[in-house]
Amino acid sequence: MYNNLPFCPTHSYQILNLLELRKEDARLICGSCLLNLIKTQQQFDANKIVDLVQINDHPEKAFQFTDIKDKTDLVKFLNDQKEQLEVIKQAIDNLLIQLEQWQSELLQEQKTNFHNIIKLDEFKSNFQLLVNQNNSFKIEIIQQIQNKFYNYFQSIKVMNQVAKQEDLQNLEELYDKISKKVCKSEKFEDIFTLINKVELDYVKFSNPFWKLLMNTIQNNVKRQVSQKKPIYRSLEKGLTFQAIRNVIIGKENLLWFFKSSNNTEFGVFTPYIWHESGYSGTTENNPSFLFSKNLNQIYPIIQNMGNYTQWFNHNQYLLFGGTGNSDQDLRINPDFKSGYSRLGVVYKAPAGVDTSKYSTHLLGAMEPNVVECEIYQIIYE
Numbered sequence: 001m002y003n004n005l006p007f008c009p010t011h012s013y014q015i016l017n018l019l020e021l022r023k024e025d026a027r028l029i030c031g032s033c034l035l036n037l038i039k040t041q042q043q044f045d046a047n048k049i050v051d052l053v054q055i056n057d058h059p060e061k062a063f064q065f066t067d068i069k070d071k072t073d074l075v076k077f078l079n080d081q082k083e084q085l086e087v088i089k090q091a092i093d094n095l096l097i098q099l100e101q102w103q104s105e106l107l108q109e110q111k112t113n114f115h116n117i118i119k120l121d122e123f124k125s126n127f128q129l130l131v132n133q134n135n136s137f138k139i140e141i142i143q144q145i146q147n148k149f150y151n152y153f154q155s156i157k158v159m160n161q162v163a164k165q166e167d168l169q170n171l172e173e174l175y176d177k178i179s180k181k182v183c184k185s186e187k188f189e190d191i192f193t194l195i196n197k198v199e200l201d202y203v204k205f206s207n208p209f210w211k212l213l214m215n216t217i218q219n220n221v222k223r224q225v226s227q228k229k230p231i232y233r234s235l236e237k238g239l240t241f242q243a244i245r246n247v248i249i250g251k252e253n254l255l256w257f258f259k260s261s262n263n264t265e266f267g268v269f270t271p272y273i274w275h276e277s278g279y280s281g282t283t284e285n286n287p288s289f290l291f292s293k294n295l296n297q298i299y300p301i302i303q304n305m306g307n308y309t310q311w312f313n314h315n316q317y318l319l320f321g322g323t324g325n326s327d328q329d330l331r332i333n334p335d336f337k338s339g340y341s342r343l344g345v346v347y348k349a350p351a352g353v354d355t356s357k358y359s360t361h362l363l364g365a366m367e368p369n370v371v372e373c374e375i376y377q378i379i380y381e
C-alpha cells in the first residue's frame with residue numbers, strides 16, 4: 001500500500017513518507033529531502049522528523065511526539081530487557097557447551113594418572129570378588145572381602161606414600177592447565193557483566209530514587225553507568241572506619257549510602273580517588289553531590305568550592321564539604337553516632353534551609369546516628 005504514496009516533486013520516484021515538523025507548519029518530504037536537511041541544517045533535529053509509515057505500522061511510536069513520552073519508557077524497558085536477556089541466554093548456552101568440553105577434556109586426560117593413583121586395578125579385583133559371590137553369603141569370605149576393601153581404602157588415603165610422584169605431578173599440571181583455561185576464557189565474567197547491566201536497568205526501573213541517582217550521575221559525568229558494584233556492606237563487614245578504610249583507599253567513583261537510627265537515608269557520590277587525610281576535588285566539572293532519599297533531593301556541589309569535596313581519616317572523621325572551621329556539609333565521626341550536617345557550605349542547600357548553622361535537614365536529627373552503611377563503586381560503559 002505504501003507504493004501508492006505520492007512521489008516527491010523534487011526527487012523522482014521517491015515516495016513522500018516523512019513529515020518535517022516546523023514551527024508554523026509541516027512539510028511532506030522523501031528520503032532524499034531528509035538527507036539534504038541533514039547536510040544543510042546546522043542544528044538538525046531528528047525529533048522533528050516523523051516517519052509516517054512507521055507510525056501507521058506502530059501507532060505507539062506517536063507517543064514520542066506527545067508531552068507524555070515518559071510513559072513509553074515502559075515499552076522501551078520491556079523491550080531492552082527482552083533483548084538483553086536473549087543475549088544472556090545465548091551466552092549461558094555457549095558456556096554450558098564449553099563446560100561440557102572442559103569436563104570431558106579433564107576426564108579424558110586425567111584417566112591414566114588418575115587410575116594409577118587410585119590403584120584402580122586393585123579396587124577392581126576386590127570388586128570382582130564381591131561379584132563372584134553370586135548372591136551367596138558366606139561369612140568368612142565376606143569378612144575377607146571387607147578386610148580387602150578396608151586395606152585398599154587405607155592404602156590410598158595418604159597419596160604421596162603410595163602413588164608415583166610422576167603421576168601426582170601430571171595430575172596437578174593437568175588441573176592447573178584446565179583451571180587456567182576456564183579463567184582465561186572469561187566466559188563467566190562476560191555473563192556476570194551482562195547480568196549486572198540487566199540488574200541495574202531493573203533496579204532503575206523498579207526504584208524511582210535509584211533512577212534519580214543514576215540519571216544524576218550519568219548527566220553530571222556525561223557517561224553511561226554500566227554497573228554499580230557493591231564494595232562494602234556494614235552488615236557484613238562491620239560498621240567501623242577501619243573496615244571502610246580497607247575498601248575505599250585507592251578507589252574512585254564511590255556512591256555512599258547511610259541509614260540512621262531514625263530511618264533517615266542519605267548519601268553522597270564523588271568521582272575522586274580516596275586517600276587518607278587531605279581534601280580532594282576539583283573546581284570545574286565536579287559531578288559530586290549529596291542526597292537525601294527521604295526527601296528525594298539532590299544537593300550538587302558548588303563548583304568553585306569543589307576543592308573541598310571529600311576527606312577521610314580513619315582516626316578522625318569522614319567529611320563531605322567544609323573549609324576546616326567545623327563547617328562541613330556532612331561530618332561523620334568514627335563512632336558513626338556523632339557528627340553533624342550543615343548544607344550550603346560546599347554542597348548546595350535547598351531553598352529555606354538555614355546554611356549558617358547545623359541543621360536536621362539532611363540527617364533528620366542533629367547527629368548522624370548512622371546504623372548502616374553501604375558503598376558502591378560506579379563503573380561506566
Ligand SMILES: [Zn+2]
Pocket residue numbers: 008009010011014029030031032033034
Ligand atoms: Zn524529495
